[in-house]
Amino acid sequence: MLTTKFITENATEVIARLAKKHFDASLIVSEVISLDTLRKTTQTKLDEVLAEMNAISKAIGDLYKQGKKQEADEAKEKTVVLKEKSKELSDILDSAEQKLHTLLLQIPNLPHASVPEGKGADDNTIERSGGTIPSLPANALPHWELAKKYDLIDFELGVKISGAGFPVYKGKGAQLQRALINFFLSNASQAGYLEIQPPYVVNAASGYGTGQLPDKDGQMYHATIDDLYLIPTAEVPVTNIYRDVILQEKELPIKNTAYSACFRREAGSYGKDVRGLNRLHQFDKVEIVQIQHPDKSYETLDEMVNYVQTLVEKLELPWRILRLCGGDMSFTSALTFDFEVFSAAQNRWLEVSSVSNFESFQANRLKCRYKGDDKKTSLCHTLNGSALALPRIVAALLENNQTEEGIVIPKALVPFTGFTLIS
Template identity: 60%
Template sequence: MLQLKYLRENKNEALKALEKRNFKDSNLIDQLLELDEKRRKTQADLDQQLAEANSLAKEIGQLFKSGAADKAQVLKERSAALKVSSKELQDNLQEAENQLRSLRLQIPNIPKEIVPSGTSEEDNIETERAGEIPSLSEDALPHWELAKKYDLIDFELGSKITGAGFPVYKGKGARLQRALINYFLDKNTEAGYQETQVPHLVNELSGYGTGQLPDKEGQMYHVTGDDLYLIPTAEVPLTNIFRDEILEEKQLPICLTGYTPCFRREAGSYGSHVRGLNRLHQFDKVEIVRLETPERSEAALDEMVDHVRKILIELEIPYRILRLCGGDLGFTSALTYDFELFSTAQDKWLEISSVSTFEGFQSERLRLRYKAKDGSKKLVHTLNGSSLALPRVLAGILENCQTPEGIKIPKALVPYTGFDMIS
């Protein structure tokens, strides 16, 4: 959430910045600021009444001790009236705070200055392209056909067991999947990220903390009997480890990595863009999360982007990096870079990673702060990235590495797979 103090002092600046997201609801912010003014006045009145009540309590005690019971009784009546009115003010304050939170949850993060304006993915800016796109034979196959040919992934069996979007990995397909997970975790831990295993279900507070609720509740699987949510990404439990915490500056940065399955109830559609591994309801992903001071967060984002870049270079995958425009930016993000690999067999780019900084937006929701060296309490800056999402990486390897003899495994993965060819 955006801080109220920021919105009070920078309303016009905030509205101008939010235009990059095509957010132009100035009435919402006016309503929020008006309610905030009412809340602060209510708080001031309540503080005054509570102070008066405390003063009266002391005076009443002294009057009883001195034998002035009549005077004490008059003050007791005033004290009783204050108790009633202060209870009403407390109720009004709680209602105002609930309404404020509801309004604040509707306002997205402020995009950073370098975020381009735009309305959709068509307006994203390509910042880098690297890697050699292989030349495949005319009879090259898309990954779903390769998976069937070499008995690596069974999409129909997954549909039988669960439904569309839940594939079953088999034999060398399962081994390649496990190899990628271990490879990504090893690369991340070598770079200083602490491996962390987290629950695959989270409570409602965790969903609100990182911004999946109320923005994406329709995309999350909800276990209604226990009011828990299957995680859409490891970002949610990893970041919520620090909800309601006040850290010491010397603890920062905190760098974590974790492997989890991810679950997403994305709207179904048809066509090659959702075939095979292109879009799933359950998939595996290795995530990286960082907690930084505001002064270090920009450099940290660059380091995360460079980290993912090095992995893709080592895997010999042709890739490009996009800086997302305001219209394609996630609700909580201040700046996001997407990585895409080129699928030669499908002749298109496939997103395989997003690396984002949220600055203090998530921390305001999480009530996550750190105590600076000067003693002040400041919002921690949070960042996260896919390092990496497996389905499309695996699809890219199958398609781009196919040869007449079979699928050649990238050299970096051979120590993890135990084989260098699928045939």
């Protein structure tokens, strides 16, 4: 959420920059400005009335102490009008504030100047790429066939127990999952991230804090009996650690990492691109989160992107980094880099990570601030990224590394799997 102050002071800039996200903000910005004006003037009037009330109340107290009961009663009469007036004004104020808040929630984050123009995924620009795309034999199998051939993942069993999108990992399939989680976590720890084990269900306040609510209400599983939500990513609980927190400037940056299972309803997405591991209702992911000083958040974004790059390189997967265009970016992001790996048998790129700088957009909702030496409090910047999401990594590993003998485990992962080949 943008701050009212920023919008009112930079109205034309806000409108111009949001055009890149294909969001016409002209109307909403002018409404924000007029509501904010109303809010300020009403607040001032109300404060005056309240100040007078306070003065009278105090005087009445004194009069009673002096035993001047009649004068006190006279003073009481004066408050009747003031009371009505204050009620009236605070009603106006409440409604203005509420409307203002509703509008603010509808305004997306401003895209960074470096965000390319564009409508959708085709307009994202390739930042850089690496690794080599393997040339597979004609009879190469997609990962869902390989998973069956080597008895690694049972999709039908998941349907029986839960439903589509809840695979059951078995044997070396399960061990591979565990190895990847450990691989990602231990890399993150070495890179200076503090490992966190967060709750997998969160309350509504946390959902609002990171922006899943109210925007993406239908995307989370909701345990209505307790009004708790299953997390779609560890970002939600880990970032909400800092909700309503004022950090000391010297504590920045905060670097946290967490593994979690992630739950997504993925309502409305069906078709061939959801085959196998490509899109699931439950999957595993290691997330990295940073909270940083506003002046340093873009350096940090680069650092995080570089870090994720080391992971795909160690896994020896062909990768590329996309700079998302205005039309493909999320509501909350200012700049996002997506990582894709090439899954050779499906012959397509799969998104395995998304690294974003939210600037102060998320922090404003969270009320996550820092206090500097000047004792002023200001909003932090928040960033996060997947490092990494497992299923599509597994898909690419299985497909790209298939040989006559079996599936070859990348060297960097062997210490974690304890085996070199799936056969």
